[in-house]
Each structure stands twice: as structure tokens, then as C-alpha cells.
Amino acid sequence: MAPTHRFVDTGGVRMHIAEQGRGHPVIFCHGFPHTGYVWHRQLAALSAAGYRAIAPDLRGAGRTDAPDTIDEYTNEAVAGDLLALLDDIDADQAVFVGVDFGAALLWELGLRAPERVRGLVVLNNPFAPRSPKPPGYYWAKMAERHFLHLQYFQEPGVADAHLAEQPREFLSRVYYALSGDFHYLDVWQHPPGTRYIDALPQAPELPWPWLSTAEFDTLAGDFERTGFTGGLNWYRAIDRNWELTADYANTAPAVPVYFVYGENDPDMEGFSGRDPLDTMRAVVPDLRAVRRVPKAGHLVQLEATDAVNEFLLGSLAELHP
Template structure:
């Protein structure tokens, strides 16, 4: 069976979703540069396990609308899309799964609307409380010493043009560099002032052991059509997200499950000195922390069976429909 697709009118936009199965809803939130289909294998597995698995193209991606302006790509705005999705399917609450920007989104959603979040399952991006300074205060100094994509992406039009001109090459390079087959932080050995493609390694020819040509082509086709601005705007909203979270709680009030790749670059270079200690200190109902040996950032592709087993095992124990 394949997922079905439809448009949901929510929070002032048309949100494209792929959905599969029936039962309690589990909603998957992707990151950059991905779309709904990065979760295709998980939709199949959870539908077979008796869940209603849903993967939206988040705001600015794929077949979902991409409103203009900084406020349109904040976590607050996208959280509104997800709450509207719950209303559309008639669900009081759901389990949310997130990776990359999707992880930051579901952590924040649990702070904004805990009554609508039965639990969060997060891959590779651990929770940390709001820092004392906006994110740009930390990356600006680092970007003076070496190339850093967080800084490079901030100027509208620059990365947009570079990546849109060579989408297939960019996606191959960035997916490979983020995987456990490469050490992503080696991109920091490059000087500032260069483009992202110059900082990324050459990727081996597809298919890879963990990614088929068809799955890769699905991502390429969407970004060839849309370009990358919708996703890059999420980076440009990071400081605004920081401003909008000043009054939110600092600890996560819902059950949480965390799975990470042993070689994930976010765990190594972007989540503080001891990300697991910070996670445990600020997520009181943290029910599982598990590591996947050898995996990198794209664990749902790299170690599909392990990710699916983690999700189905803990969902069964959680029993969210009856909790």
C-alpha cells in the first residue's frame, strides 16, 4: 500500500499531507532539506502496526503553501498548522515525531499546546531550554573563523540561488555529508566566504546502501520545482523563534522518547557540551534514550528497521489512545 495525499485548509494555508493506515494519529515532522517522503518507510511501518501515520510537507516545502515574510516561518506559525491538522482529522491529541527542524518544532509544540501532544518521539535533536542570547550570537563568531551554513543561509537570495542552480548535486552532497558515512564537522575546515557546495564533500554515486535512487529522485523532483527558499527561511527565523519563546515553560511537560545516531553531527557539534545531560535535566518524563551505532543524522533512512522498531515498541507501551 502507498500513502494517500490531500490538502488540508489550516491556519490560513493549504497544507499537503501524506497519510497511511487507520487508528491513533502519529504525525511526522521533517527537517531541511527534506519533505514528507523522507518518512515514507515509517508511514508504512506504523500503518501496518495499527496507527494513522501522517507526514505533512511543512510550511514552505513541497506541495504546501509558502507564505512570505519572517513571521510566516516561525515555529509558532507552523505549530498553528499542526493544531489545525489535528482539528481536521478530529483528534484531540496525537503523538508527534520530529527530526532536525521538525524536532525543534515538536519540542516547542509540546510547550505551546501540551494538551494536544500525547508524546514526542525525537530523532537526533535533543531538547535544550531557551539560551540567554539569540542563536545568531553563537554562530556569528564561529562563522568568522570557518564556513558555517547557519550563517551562510542568513542572507536572502544567496544560498537560494546557489542551491537552486544545482539541486541534484546539492542534495546528494548534503545527504551523504550528514550520514554516518562522513564526518559532517569536517565542513568546518573550510574558510568563511565560500558557498555551501564548495564546503560539502563529493558524494558517491547512488544508490547507497541506505538510500535508493527512486527515494532520492522524489526529493530532487520536489526541490527542482520549488527551490530551497521555503526551507532556508526556517533558518532566517531562528532568532525570531527565540524572541517568541520568552514566555514559554522551560521544561517539557509531555512523555518523550529520544533516539540518536552515534555519528550524528547535531549531537556532536550543535547541541552543547553534554546534550544528553541537558535533555535529562529538562524533560522530566523522558522515557527512553537510545543510540544507534554507526548512524548519522538521517537515521530514518540509514537504520530504518531500528527506527521503526523503536517507534512501534514504545508506542505500544505508551498506548496513547488509552493513556
């Protein structure tokens, strides 16, 4: 069985989804620079196991609409898309799976609409309490010392133009740099003002052991068509997310949570605090499992597909016995 494709009107955007299988719904949320396609191996595995697996292109990515204003990329806005998707498939709840900014979105969804969340399976981006100041404050301080992609992404039009000049070269370099085959934080050795593509390492020629040429061509083809502005706007909305979550400052999602991460993931090493697992264990009340995947990096679902699928299916079996 291959995925089917259609569009859902969320009331905010026209959202493209790929879906495969029948049964309890499981909704996958990607990050940047990805589309819903990064989950295609998980869709196949879950549909074969009797689940309805759904991977939307989130706002600004793939075939989903890319709104113009930054406020339209907040987690609050995109959570509305996910709730509209649940309504569209006539489901009271779903299990949600997320990585990168898709993970941050799901942590917030668990706060805003816990009654619609059967459980969360989060990859690589652990929950952390709300910071005392907006994230952009800390990024600006770090970017005074070395290149930092988070700060580089902030000024509208700059990164957009640079990345669009060589989209395939950028994507191959950033996917490789984020993988377990490279130490991503080495990009911090570059000075402020460096272009992202120049801070990234040269990537080996495709195919790689964990990514085929055809898979890369599918991902790159979308960004060659759309550019990168939609995804970059997610980063530009992060301080706004901080403002909009003031009411949740001292709370954590109380839904069931399963967490899996790559041993060499850069978010775990450099962007999630000194003791991200201990922090998450201390504040997330229903954290049911934590799994480390040896040698894998940020795209752990592609780098270690079998391990992630096994973890997913085990988690789903507990949530839907």
C-alpha cells in the same frame, strides 16, 4: 496499502499531507532539506501495525504553500498548522515524531499545546534550555572562524540562488555529508565565505545502501520544482523563535518524550552543547527512553530504518497500551 495524498487548509497555508493506515494518529515532522517523503518507510511500518501515520510537507516544502515573510515560518506559526491538522482529523491528541527543525518545532509544540500532545518521539535534536542570547549571535561568532551553514543561510537570496544552481548535486552531497558515512564537521575546515556546495564532499554515486535512486529522485524532484527558499526561511526565523519563547525560558515540555539518535549525527556532536544527553535528562521531566543507533547519522530513519521503526513501535506501545 499505499499512502493517500490530500490538502488541509490550516487557516495559514494549504498543507499537503500523506497518510496511511487507521488507528491512533502519529504525525511526522521533517527538517531541511527534506519533505514529508523522508518518512515514507515509517508510514508503511506504522500503518501495518495499526496506526494512522501522517506526514505533512511543512511550510515552504514540497506541495505545501511557501509564504513570503519570515514571520510566517516561526515555530508558533507552524504549530498552528499542526493543531489545525489535528482538528481536521478530529483528534484531541497525537503522537508527534520529528527530526532536524521538525524536532525543534515539536519541542516548542510541547510547551505551547501540551494538551494536544500524547507524546513526542524526537530524532537527533535534543531539548536544550533557551540560550541567553539569540542563536544568530553565536552563529556569527563561529562564522568568523570557519564556514558555518547556519550563518550562510541567513542573507535572503544568497544561499537560495547558489543551491538552486545545482539542486541535485547539492542534495546528494548534503545527504551524504550528514550521514554516518562522513564526518560532517569536516566542512568547518573551509574558510568563511565558502559556498555550501563547495564545502561539502563529493558524494558516491547512487544508489547507496540506505537510499535508493528512486527515493532520491522523489526528493530532488520537489526541490527542482520549488527551489530552497521556503526551507531556508525556517533558519531565518530562528532568532524570531527565540524572541517568541521568552515566556518559556525556564520550562521544558512535560509530555512523555522518547529520544533516538545516530551515533555519528553531527547535531549531537557539534550543535547541541557539550553534554546534550545529560542536559536533556536534567531538564525534561518525562524523558522515558534514550536510544543510540550505531554508525547512523542525521537521516537516521533512512540509514537505520529497522532500528528506528522498532523504537517507534515500542514507544507507541507504551503510549497506547
